[in-house]
Amino acid sequence: MTLNTENTARGCFITLEGSEGVGKSTNLAFIQQWLEEQGHQPMMTREPGGTPMAEEIRELLLSQRDENVSQKAELLLMFAARAQHLDEKILPELARGGCVVSDRFTDATYAYQGYARGLNLDWIAQLEQLVQENVRPDLTILLDLPTEVARQRMNKRGTTDRFEQEQSEFFDRVRQGYLTRAAAEPERFAIIDAGQALEQVQQDIAEVLQGFFLQRS
Ligand code: Z5A
Numbered sequence: 001m002t003l004n005t006e007n008t009a010r011g012c013f014i015t016l017e018g019s020e021g022v023g024k025s026t027n028l029a030f031i032q033q034w035l036e037e038q039g040h041q042p043m044m045t046r047e048p049g050g051t052p053m054a055e056e057i058r059e060l061l062l063s064q065r066d067e068n069v070s071q072k073a074e075l076l077l078m079f080a081a082r083a084q085h086l087d088e089k090i091l092p093e094l095a096r097g098g099c100v101v102s103d104r105f106t107d108a109t110y111a112y113q114g115y116a117r118g119l120n121l122d123w124i125a126q127l128e129q130l131v132q133e134n135v136r137p138d139l140t141i142l143l144d145l146p147t148e149v150a151r152q153r154m155n156k157r158g159t160t161d162r163f164e165q166e167q168s169e170f171f172d173r174v175r176q177g178y179l180t181r182a183a184a185e186p187e188r189f190a191i192i193d194a195g196q197a198l199e200q201v202q203q204d205i206a207e208v209l210q211g212f213f214l215q216r217s
Contacts, residue, residue, distance in 0.1 A: 014135040017108060027201065038209075041098065045089060053084050064161070069162070071113065080133055091135070110165070137188065140190070141190050141208060171204050
């Protein structure tokens with residue numbers, strides 16, 4: 001399917017972002033329920049992944065391996081998965097006027113591959129343009145939490161993928177990367193304090209969603 005900015009004007013594209021352990025999975029279920037209660041039929045998806053081929057790329061990216069993973073290979077695989085995800089799933093849904101909610105999108109590439117790994121942000125911007133043309137999220141909810149607290153939450157969970165093996169400094173850079181992007185685009189980002197009690201986090205998310213749909217009506 002050809003990328004077309006008109007597609008995004010018809011549907012709505014919401015992304016949920018944050019460093020590891022901030023509670024994305026927990027709050028995605030809440031967002032889905034909130035949207036359904038408001039009469040939407042959201043298409044819930046995630047990155048890397050979202051289609052069979054993109055999920056295979058996710059496996060490649062997250063699995064622990066003996067050889068070093070080239071940072072450029074990691075970056076290109078993120079965008080390869082994204083191209084497939086966009087063409088096969090996101091764009092068709094936006095074109096039919098649907099609401100897409102993605103657990104991570106390109107802000108994660110800026111935060112992880114750019115700010116945390118140290119890859120050139122201009123390369124990321126060029127790949128973003130190539131793969132997405134003018135498609136960008138309409139709303140990005142950023143769950144923000146100090147790395148220390150997030151790590152304590154993750155420790156309770158057990159399994160570790162290739163990213164979760166990184167040191168705290170890496171996740172500090174991820175967090176700062178997200179905050180830098182949010183500061184540059186305050187009209188798209190809503191920052192939520194994910195250190196609050198879950199009920200308060202979800203109340204804040206509901207207010208953000210309410211404001212977003214009010215603005216569009
Ligand atoms: N990645 C990348 O590098 N570049 C890219 O472009 C993209 C991704 C798209 C996989 O992502 C990895 O891909 C990711 C970045 C990289 N690596 N890392 N790290 P992922 O989103 O699948 O993986 P994740 O970040 O580890 O997300 P997760 O496993 O879904 O974790 P989470 O959603 O943030 O956490 P959770 O499971 O919902 O919550 C963690 C625990 O905290 C859990 O026990 C909850 O019950 C608890 N929790 C949640 N909220 C609260 C509150 N408010 N209070 C107390 N406890 C809470």
